Amino acid sequence: MTARPTPPRSRRERPAKPALTRESIVATAVAVLRAEGLEKVTMRRLAQELDTGPASLYVYVRNTAELHAAVLDELLGTVGPAPADGDWRDRLERVLGAYTAMLMEHPSLARSALTARPSGPHYLNLIETLLALLDEGGVPPAQAAWGVDLLLLFATATAAEHAGRGSSADRARQEEWDALAHAVHNASERTHPHIAALAGVLLSGTPSSRRSWGVRTLLNGIERTAPSDPTPS
């Protein structure tokens, strides 16, 4: 008889069946997200990972959308507080940049963030940080409040644009961009004079220069647009 030091205790090598809790489910979901993307964060896959059946997860999580929202708030914890140096606009741009960068790593999460706005503690921290920076910049409170929404919508939507269905997403997006570029360059001067005249600049700019311009544009607008703005006669 040969020595057989560690007999398998379960079917697989998994060290121990982890306790089934909301936390263990979310933690597993984050691990699967990091390793294989949100597409694989499914009830069935998570159940398999946790050595149980999909029905068991419904004791702790209402549905897939809620699960994805929980995952998002978890990742929001990795977006640090505002940096200490620089003027308030710079700092705001960097905070928003960190948020966007996190979402860019998981664009499908951005997509779901758009639909299921998070309300977890990490999300509140982000809002507080942005409000503090706008306050520091002297932006009137009402405009700051609505402005935070606009800034987060912009950042989230920018990241969501890069979401793809499956791994062939990059190729597909390239083809879409080519199609749009082709359409813009071939726009008739007669029917689409403005597009024809601006073809170059319409397609110009790096993603980061556009993002930076977007944030500055938003801030300039937020600073000087009052919520009701009744049309002066």
Added chain:
Amino acid sequence: MTARPTPPRSRRERPAKPALTRESIVATAVAVLRAEGLEKVTMRRLAQELDTGPASLYVYVRNTAELHAAVLDELLGTVGPAPADGDWRDRLERVLGAYTAMLMEHPSLARSALTARPSGPHYLNLIETLLALLDEGGVPPAQAAWGVDLLLLFATATAAEHAGRGSSADRARQEEWDALAHAVHNASERTHPHIAALAGVLLSGTPSSRRSWGVRTLLNGIERTAPSDPTPS
């Protein structure tokens, strides 16, 4: 023998099996979208509707995403040209409002528009219209070009926010809003002073007043933010 004027020619009542073309597929897709929402616009369902197997559709459509993009451009045709009366800002707000309203009727389409930017003829028309209005307002060309992108991103994202999974989406969204409202109202004055101070205004405003403020804010920003804006020393 009783008279039997119209014997069924096929299994179902369907008058005639329509020819399978890209157009008939897209037309069927639009019909299903209008009747039951984008969730039902699936390859399998369309195949059933067209009396064939799902595999047949792949001769005319690359994949589901491309199909949804084609549907979007089709609906874009219902967004009319710019109205003739009013000042350029008003008119721009109304054009963008019509675009948003169309997407609001099919928010899941907005979601997919965010990922798969359309490049069809109707989309080009919309861009041309917006560029013309910005030009009329004296907005510098480069800012107008990038601004159109920002305006469309805002409108699309606003509509996409209302996308839901299934018919229980409204209830789910209400619960999310309640959760956020609760979190905002219970924010600690010590850890989240700005949120606590601005709780009321953070949650205020009707969707339409916020949308209107958003467009005006964007326009104000676009008008006065130059693309490169090198930091002056």
Added chain:
DNA sequence: ACCTGAACACCGTTCAAGT
């Protein structure tokens, strides 16, 4: 070339039944 049946590899969610 165009079309298709059948298969592959998945999904979310519910429910009756167990402990």
Added chain:
DNA sequence: ACCTGAACACCGTTCAAGT
């Protein structure tokens, strides 16, 4: 109360085979 096997009702996409 918590957990689960099994089922229901779907998906997208591919491929070999037909016409």
